Amino acid sequence: MIELEGLTKRYGEKVAVNNLTFSVRPGIVTGFLGPNGAGKSTTMRMILGLDHPTAGDVRIDGRHYDQLKDPLTYIGALLDAKAVHGGRSAFNHLLCLAQGNGIPTSRVHEVLDTVGLTAVARKKAKGFSLGMGQRLGIAGALLGDPRILMFDEPVNGLDPEGIHWIRTLMKSLAAQGRTVFVSSHLMSEMALTAEHLVVIGQGRLLADTTMADFIRQNSRSYVRIRTPQRERLLDVLHEAGITVVEAGGEALEVEGGKAEPIGELASRHGIVLHELSPQQASLEEAFMRLTAESVEYHAHSETASVPRDWGADWKGA
Amino acid sequence: MSTHQPPMPQAAEAAPNWQAAPGGPYAGYTSPIPVVKTHLGHALASEWTKIKSVRSTMWTLGVFVLLVVGIGLLAGAVVSSNASDSDMSGQSPLGLGFFGLLLGSMCIITLGVLTTASEYGTGMIRTTMTACPSRGRVLAAKGIVFFVVAFVVTLAASSFVAMTQVSMLDGTGIKDPSGAEWLKGTVGISLYIALLGLLSLVIGSIIRHSAGAITIMIGLLLAPLVIALFMFSQSLADVRQALLEYSIPNQLSVFYANSLSDTGPSGWDPLWIVLGVTAAAYAGAHALLQSRDV
Numbered sequence: 021m022i023e024l025e026g027l028t029k030r031y032g033e034k035v036a037v038n039n040l041t042f043s044v045r046p047g048i049v050t051g052f053l054g055p056n057g058a059g060k061s062t063t064m065r066m067i068l069g070l071d072h073p074t075a076g077d078v079r080i081d082g083r084h085y086d087q088l089k090d091p092l093t094y095i096g097a098l099l100d101a102k103a104v105h106g107g108r109s110a111f112n113h114l115l116c117l118a119q120g121n122g123i124p125t126s127r128v129h130e131v132l133d134t135v136g137l138t139a140v141a142r143k144k145a146k147g148f149s150l151g152m153g154q155r156l157g158i159a160g161a162l163l164g165d166p167r168i169l170m171f172d173e174p175v176n177g178l179d180p181e182g183i184h185w186i187r188t189l190m191k192s193l194a195a196q197g198r199t200v201f202v203s204s205h206l207m208s209e210m211a212l213t214a215e216h217l218v219v220i221g222q223g224r225l226l227a228d229t230t231m232a233d234f235i236r237q238n239s240r241s242y243v244r245i246r247t248p249q250r251e252r253l254l255d256v257l258h259e260a261g262i263t264v265v266e267a268g269g270e271a272l273e274v275e276g277g278k279a280e281p282i283g284e285l286a287s288r289h290g291i292v293l294h295e296l297s298p299q300q301a302s303l304e305e306a307f308m309r310l311t312a313e314s315v316e317y318h319a320h321s322e323t324a325s326v327p328r329d330w331g332a333d334w335k336g337a
Numbered sequence: 338m339s340t341h342q343p344p345m346p347q348a349a350e351a352a353p354n355w356q357a358a359p360g361g362p363y364a365g366y367t368s369p370i371p372v373v374k375t376h377l378g379h380a381l382a383s384e385w386t387k388i389k390s391v392r393s394t395m396w397t398l399g400v401f402v403l404l405v406v407g408i409g410l411l412a413g414a415v416v417s418s419n420a421s422d423s424d425m426s427g428q429s430p431l432g433l434g435f436f437g438l439l440l441g442s443m444c445i446i447t448l449g450v451l452t453t454a455s456e457y458g459t460g461m462i463r464t465t466m467t468a469c470p471s472r473g474r475v476l477a478a479k480g481i482v483f484f485v486v487a488f489v490v491t492l493a494a495s496s497f498v499a500m501t502q503v504s505m506l507d508g509t510g511i512k513d514p515s516g517a518e519w520l521k522g523t524v525g526i527s528l529y530i531a532l533l534g535l536l537s538l539v540i541g542s543i544i545r546h547s548a549g550a551i552t553i554m555i556g557l558l559l560a561p562l563v564i565a566l567f568m569f570s571q572s573l574a575d576v577r578q579a580l581l582e583y584s585i586p587n588q589l590s591v592f593y594a595n596s597l598s599d600t601g602p603s604g605w606d607p608l609w610i611v612l613g614v615t616a617a618a619y620a621g622a623h624a625l626l627q628s629r630d631v
Contacts, residue, residue, distance in 0.1 A: 046366070069470050070463055071630040086470035089374045097467055103460035105391060112390035120383035120468045122373030160464065165368035198366040 021045055021199060022067060022168065026076035029062050029223075036062045038223035039076065044201045044216075046167070049194045051214030051231070052203040055311050059223035060203040061099070064172050068097055080168065092121040092164030098171045101153040106146025110137055110156050113145060114163060123164055131159040150177030158186070168199040175209055187213050207307040211235070221311040238306030243274040243282060246295035256289050257282070271295070380469055380478035388482055393451050398486075401444035402494050408437035409498030413505040429514045430506045431522035432593035434498045439586055441494070442530050443555060445487050449537030450550040452483050457545040463631055472626045476542060480619070483538050488531035496523045518594070521605070526592040529608055533558075533585070536615040542622045558585045583610070 022044040029037040037059040044050045054060050065071040067078050069085035080088065080095060088094050104113055114128045132138045135155040140148070145156060154177050161169055171190070175183045190213050194200045204210050210217060210231070217234050219227040227234065247253050250270065257264050257274070262282070267273045274282060279298045286293050373379075388394050412433040453476075456462040469475050499522055503514065514522065537554045544550040565580035581587060582601025591607050602610060 065463075065630075068467050070466055072628075088470065090372045091375075091470055092468055093368060093370055093372050099463055099467070100460055103462075103464045105387075105455065105459045105461045107391045107393065108387070109390065112386060116383045116386040116390070117464065117468045119386055120379050120465075121375055122379050123370060127370065165370045167366040167368065196366050 022078070022080055022170075022201060023082075024063070024067075024076070024078045027063065027066060027073055027078050028075040029059070029066060029071060030074045036223050037066070037073075040220065040223070040225055041076075042218050042225060042228045044199055044218075046199040047194060047197050048215040049190050049200045049202060049213050050216040050218060051210035052201060052218050052220070053205070053207060053210055053307065054203075054220040054226075055205055058205075058220050058311070060205075060220065061172055062223075063220075064097070064099060064170055064201075064203065067170065068095075068099070070099075090121060090164070092117065092123065092166065094164070094166055095168040095170065096161035096164055096166040097169070098154075098157040098161045098174055100172065101150065101157040101177070104145045104153065104156060107144055109142050109144055110148075110159075111141040113156065114159060117160055117163055121164055127163060127165070131162045134162060135159040151179055151182050154178055155182070158189075166198070169193055169201070171200075171202040173203055173205070175204070175206075183209075207304045208302075211303050219307065219310060226310050234306075235303060238301070238303060238310075240301040240306070241276060242299050242301075243277045243279050244295060244297045244299050245272045245274065245282065245293065246270050247272075247286070247291060247293050249291050252289065253286060253291050256285055256291065260285055273299075375469065377474055377478060380471075380474050381482060383469070384478045384482040388452065388486060391455075393455070394448060394486075397444045397448040397451070398490050401441045401490065404441040404444065405434070405437035405491075405494040406498055408440065409434050410501060410505075412436055413498075413502040417505045417509060428512060429518055429522075429593065430502045430511050431499050431514050431518060432590070432595050433502050434495055434522065434526075435590055435593055435595075437498065438491075438495060438526060438530060439589060441491075442533055442558065442585075442589075445491070445530055445534040446537040446554040446558065447551055448487070449483060449534035450541035450547055450554060452479055452538050452541065454541035454545055454547040454550050458547055466631045472631075473623055476619075476623060476626055479542075480535055480538060484531050484535050487534040488527050491527040491530045492523060495527055499523055521592045521594075525605065525608060526589065529589065529592065529611055532608070532611045532615050536611065536618055539615065539618045539622045543618070543625055562586050 024040050024042055027037055027040040028035070040059075040063060052060055052063070062071060066073050067080070067085065078084075085091065085095070108116075110132065111128060114131065115125060117123075118125060118128050129138070129141075132141050135158050137152065137155055137159060140152065145153065148156065154174065158171070158174065161171065169190075171186075174186050174190075178186060190200050190202060194215075202210075202213065214231055217227060217229055217231050218225070229237075244267070245253070245264075247270075250272070253272070254264060262274055262277060265273045265275065279296050283293070283296050286296075413430070416430075416433060456465060465475060466472060469478075499519070503511075537550065540553055541547065541550040544553065561580040562584035565577045565584065568574075568577040568580070578598065578600070582598055587598075588602060588607035588610065591602050591604070
């Protein structure tokens with residue numbers, strides 16, 4: 021269990037993390053979502069005691085990170101896959117971490133095997149691809165077989181096979197009763213792995229909810245209509261008691277409605293329709309709407325948020 | 338706030354359920370790996386693996402030994418072939434080791450800086466500090482491992498050169514070095530150079546930038562002497578004298594009792610000077626390490 025209470029980090033004038041309060045509980049994968057620069061990595065560094073919070077507190081099972089006597093067997097973290105001395109071999113890199121925490125050398129071979137780096141264990145880390153570096157970082161996180169795991173953007177640089185592997189790994193780690201806290205800026209990725217969701221934007225907490233709730237509340241469905249006889253259709257739909265929203269351009273949108281009754285209604289009144297399509301807003305779109313609003317909150321609050329067709333390429337995620 | 342924000346459940350609504358998680362407040366996975374309470378010994382083992390598993394250690398120490406032994410033997414050979422009976426009479430041959438050690442000390446400085454600063458350059462420091470959250474322990478372990486390595490290598494190289502030179506110059510009328518001279522010319526100077534390396538390690542931890550810290554240390558090593566050489570003004574005579582006497586090359590030569598001047602540090606003084614400076618810098622580095630973000 022990781023507990024954050026009013027966690028704040030300021031760099032001069034800039035507030036990187038603003039009064040974050042939430043908990044990460046064991047047994048599930050908790051997704052930590054936010055656009056680039058939202059403060060995810062800063063938050064993770066504060067959890068690990070690397071950065072000192074300006075205000076607030078973060079505790080791991082009730083203790084500060086630097087009070088842990090056996091840090092690696094307690095919490096394993098992948099922060100930055102490049103946080104490795106390039107001149108050192110993968111084996112020696114893991115060996116010096118293991119020795120520092122009294123972890124037997126045999127465990128180094130085990131984790132190298134788990135992440136599939138056994139063949140290149142004696143190769144220098146600077147020759148590693150991004151994906152191999154990511155695997156080495158994950159090996160370091162798993163080294164102490166810890167009860168809490170924290171991954172910062174673990175799928176970066178991984179190939180599809182690697183992405184599938186890390187998803188399965190995270191789920192199985194959580195199923196063993198471990199706390200898994202994983203950050204990402206991709207909603208679609210989180211939707212596949214996380215059970216709980218913490219969303220931040222500009223260092224502020226935007227949502228702290230279960231993934232199921234988030235999907236239920238954010239997967240908005242609507243019917244999109246285009247017609248040359250706009251005024252007539254509006255009258256007809258109004259008479260039928262259907263609420264219409266004027267979207268951008270010529271389009272009209274009916275929230276939560278079905279396409280069939282609208283089509284039949286238009287046909288009965290002889291109205292020409294150029295488009296009648298049921299639409300489903302993607303989670304990615306919902307996430308962007310959520311975070312974009314947090315950005316705009318500071319600038320100009322009256323502006324409409326993200327255009328409706330933003331994130332269209334993610335639809336169905 | 339924009340009017341379209343979808344309603345989000347707040348943390349407070351979900352929190353009570355979490356507390357009620359079965360199996361006590363902090364239940365979860367229990368590892369079969371035995372939990373070990375870590376101490377300085379673990380950090381020392383870790384740093385020992387680190388220092389011996391990078392090529393820069395082999396390079397800097399290799400060049401160091403090459404310089405000390407090579408220049409030392411060369412100096413011995415030149416002196417022995419040209420020596421007339423009066424030339425070296427009454428002088429200790431140990432002083433011939435000075436040239437190699439002066440140049441070689443730059444290698445030790447470089448290795449010292451790299452031990453700490455390279456971790457900041459590569460980002461490894463975040464991994465290190467995550468594995469060992471006690472920052473003071475990390476600095477202490479690095480310092481101890483580096484100091485021992487630097488001292489042992491310097492002692493071996495300087496002793497070998499000293500013994501070879503004494504035997505090479507045997508019969509040229511040289512003074513047989515006394516026990517105290519042997520001690521100062523081997524153990525003393527090795528302690529001095531290892532401490533100079535430790536100071537570099539500490540500066541590396543403060544500056545967090547390899548090139549910057551190496552430049553500072555090389556400057557500290559050579560600048561006072563070079564500046565003093567060009568201080569011709571009479572009114573600066575005192576400053577010039579102090580710079581000469583306390584410059585690191587002159588402090589090194591004090592260990593061979595052939596200082597540039599009769600005043601200034603003598604005997605074991607240079608060792609106490611470098612010890613004091615290193616201790617002060619170490620205290621500063623320790624305090625900075627605690628207060629700064631990694």
